[in-house]
Amino acid sequence: MTHVTGRARWPGYAAAMWGFVFALPSLYWAAGGMAGAATTVSPELVRLAQDRVTWFVVTLWVTGLLKIAGGLLGLALVHGRGRRANLFLQLAGWGAGVLLVWHGGLFLVQGLLVRGGVVTIAPELLPVSRWYTYLWGPWFVLGGLLFIAAARTRLRSLTDRRSAAIAGALGGLGALALSVAMLAAGVG
Template sequence: MTAVRGTSRWPGCAAAAWGAVFAVPSFYWALGGTGGASSQVAPALVKLAEDRVTWFLVVLWVTGALKLVGTVLGIALLRRRGRRTDHLLQLAGWGAGVLLVWHGALFVLQGLLVLAGVLHLAPELVPVSRWYTFLWGPWFVLGGVCFALAARLHLRLVEQRRSCAVAGAVGGGGALLLSAAMLLGGIG
């Protein structure tokens, strides 16, 4: 199997590390910890975690597991795996990259609009908005860029570049459409 070599490995390794680091808060909250969350996360989410609402705990465990899947994806993008698997890696890599960049950019844009006075929030939400603007939004964008770069480098390794590129486009486009639809539906 052909692998990404040398310094070109950093996007896949960074994407893997991003997933692992980002899984920690999900598991911490699922296990009952909420320290520091009230100033950094929407109060309604903190309340759900503090009240140990079953469906929300399940969401936390699932999102933590998905973030660990991102860790595996980052590592998997470091080498060619075989025709079918490479197509799935492109689909997932570009899907994750686009979804994370889009999601993070929305956080940053909304926060900047709040800071500029174009959008208004309840006064108690303004400090939380700053965390989303300057920490969570850029963190999502960083993860998305790492996944997209890792997928791009992986594409150079595969034999079926054209069909893998199509799979990546479907993953990225599908992630964008899904996220836009959820946003329009009032979710996310």
């Protein structure tokens, strides 16, 4: 069998819904809407969006489209067929899941360190820090866990699990290595 059946479909559908819902703010802000931005994201990013800085607006559009692609990945983890599709879906599903959990975890840890007084930030950033700690961090972690659950569920439905499991491990480790490298370079 090369597709997920029955009640086991819910993680893929939930990951798809997560991606589509998460695309909405990016696309809204890319189109020029600013409601909610000033209180929930970094003031620096809000200024770039308000000033309609071209590279940043393009980044918002690309980010929105990538989130839509994530939604499509969630659906493909339920409905995709074929050996090559299985390898790609494991690579992408685990890669997306690990990257999202890692990214959200960083938001949570940093926010909790700020809340605990271990790390200090500018006072004007405290309200935004709360959003990153209690909304964005958990939202990223939730999405990551959904993609991991969908990829794992799909893997269990396969007859040839070995190659797909290797592809999934490469996706997860590759995403983590890329993110750590970006963080070390000061880009993340």
